[in-house]
Amino acid sequence: MDQSQQSDADFLWQDALTLLESEGLPAANVAMLKSCDPVSFDGETLIISTNLGFAQRKISQITPTIEECLEKAAFQPVTLQVTLSQDRTPVTIDTRSSMTAEEIGRANKESHEHELKDFSSASCRQTAAEAPTPTPKQEIKSSFASEIVDPATSKLTFDRFVAGDENELAYDAAKQVANGENKSYNPLFIYGKSGLGKTHLLRSIQNYIIQNDPSRLCVYRTSSEFMDDYIKAMNDPQKSARDALARDYQNVDVLIIDDIQGMSKAAGTIGFFFDTFNSLASRGKQVVLAADRAPSQLGMGDSKFDERETSRMDSGVTVSVQVPDYELKVKLINNFYARMREDAVTEHIPHMDANISEELLRLMAERAGTNIRVIEGFVQTCLMSASNKREHGLDFTRDDVIRIAQAKWPSGQRIMSIEQIQKAVEAFYDVAHNDLVGSKRNKELMEPRHVAIWMARELTDNTLADIGKKFGGRSHATVKHSIHWVEDASKEDRIFQNRVESLKESITDNS
Numbered sequence: 001m002d003q004s005q006q007s008d009a010d011f012l013w014q015d016a017l018t019l020l021e022s023e024g025l026p027a028a029n030v031a032m033l034k035s036c037d038p039v040s041f042d043g044e045t046l047i048i049s050t051n052l053g054f055a056q057r058k059i060s061q062i063t064p065t066i067e068e069c070l071e072k073a074a075f076q077p078v079t080l081q082v083t084l085s086q087d088r089t090p091v092t093i094d095t096r097s098s099m100t101a102e103e104i105g106r107a108n109k110e111s112h113e114h115e116l117k118d119f120s121s122a123s124c125r126q127t128a129a130e131a132p133t134p135t136p137k138q139e140i141k142s143s144f145a146s147e148i149v150d151p152a153t154s155k156l157t158f159d160r161f162v163a164g165d166e167n168e169l170a171y172d173a174a175k176q177v178a179n180g181e182n183k184s185y186n187p188l189f190i191y192g193k194s195g196l197g198k199t200h201l202l203r204s205i206q207n208y209i210i211q212n213d214p215s216r217l218c219v220y221r222t223s224s225e226f227m228d229d230y231i232k233a234m235n236d237p238q239k240s241a242r243d244a245l246a247r248d249y250q251n252v253d254v255l256i257i258d259d260i261q262g263m264s265k266a267a268g269t270i271g272f273f274f275d276t277f278n279s280l281a282s283r284g285k286q287v288v289l290a291a292d293r294a295p296s297q298l299g300m301g302d303s304k305f306d307e308r309e310t311s312r313m314d315s316g317v318t319v320s321v322q323v324p325d326y327e328l329k330v331k332l333i334n335n336f337y338a339r340m341r342e343d344a345v346t347e348h349i350p351h352m353d354a355n356i357s358e359e360l361l362r363l364m365a366e367r368a369g370t371n372i373r374v375i376e377g378f379v380q381t382c383l384m385s386a387s388n389k390r391e392h393g394l395d396f397t398r399d400d401v402i403r404i405a406q407a408k409w410p411s412g413q414r415i416m417s418i419e420q421i422q423k424a425v426e427a428f429y430d431v432a433h434n435d436l437v438g439s440k441r442n443k444e445l446m447e448p449r450h451v452a453i454w455m456a457r458e459l460t461d462n463t464l465a466d467i468g469k470k471f472g473g474r475s476h477a478t479v480k481h482s483i484h485w486v487e488d489a490s491k492e493d494r495i496f497q498n499r500v501e502s503l504k505e506s507i508t509d510n511s
Helices: 003-022 025-034 053-061 064-075 101-128 168-179 196-210 221-237 241-250 265-283 308-313 326-346 358-367 373-390 399-408 419-430 433-437 443-459 464-470 476-492 495-509
Strands: 036-043 045-050 079-084 188-191 219-221 254-258 286-291 317-320
Touching: 003 025, 003 036, 003 045, 003 064, 003 399, 025 053, 025 168, 025 317, 045 433, 053 079, 053 168, 064 079, 064 358, 101 399, 168 188, 168 286, 168 317, 188 196, 196 219, 196 286, 219 221, 219 326, 221 241, 221 254, 221 265, 221 358, 254 265, 265 286, 265 308, 326 358, 326 373, 358 373, 358 399, 373 399, 419 433, 419 464, 419 495, 433 443, 443 464, 443 476, 443 495, 464 476, 476 495
Parallel strands: 045 079, 188 286, 188 317, 219 254, 254 286
Antiparallel strands: 036 045
């Protein structure tokens, strides 16, 4: 390939990324594009490559937008071509962890002791020699090497993670960090609302490394645990305690900090963290972070994070996880159901082996909220109830599912009427009721109608058919189209997503 073509491709791609960011392309899409490599530019076609099939498919959906910015940067029409790179494809390794927590801890401890023994032997040999030859200083591993992972946490592996459009980019990025193939994903920053699977992905990275590459020391901490470590070291009467803690953290290979927004008020901890961050990054060590908001939002309000620190966190690959749509909820519920029944057999857990029909599993998906952790608890409760009813010769029914769902999501969900939702949407968008439920297809009516139907699905116990009847007799397929429209628009347009969430909160707060 012509070196000048490579250079032109680099400059043009960077200019286009700058324009795309300035024009408000969603942060998740920008992060996905930044992970691509410019290959060549012949004056008409820019070729970029990615080793993620999911990213290739997503980029094709926003190609017209990208080409508009390419034209602005090149002052001429430019065609974008996305190729799937083969030479950077990560080695596929089984992501399941079969080691017990005790085996993991023992392996880490033995590895640490072996390294210390080697270091001690080398020191003795050097002392005994008459004229020792200077040797490079051997690095002593962190004392964190003796930590173990509890059995419940060791189950959080990649093969147990349910991937869908809402989280697949984060899932693929986490796997690449885990197998160490892609050094450019540093730091990896995953953000999204609570309960959407961020912790599962972080623990999957840790468990994968422990199982497949124990020579890499991986340490997981929540922000509160990290702050506790720092505060204890600062309050320790031994002046060397802070240095020892710094040495421990700076001698890990992969540092994972969960819920990093939790240290936003602790200036001292933030300073210590970024000293650690910079030390690790300068030596090519991996940092993985997770938060409930994007890096740029961490510095808002009275936060102690400054722009230098938030931009540093955003300097690698930043990806979001979104709330699950109906299809992903179906996958989640089926996965949780199957796993729980398997675990009940292997771990001899009673009252967790009932059969729930596919029809009821889909009803569970319709009635479920969006917090994945709560959905998992919902499935567990349904399975226990079904097992208990079977032992008494009774059937597990639709009414049981609805009753359990109402108990799981009692406040603001499944407790209001469609009419209440319609009135709230009509007031919010300033549209008449007859227009909202009527057959007019004016552009200004489509958004409020879609949003009202989506709200009815989210906040009531009505079936999709019942919702259709309340909106002028619309079909099941039309109702599903409205739901998909809102979910797709929320992924692409953060302003729209915030508008919908604000409306939803106002409805539930006033119910």
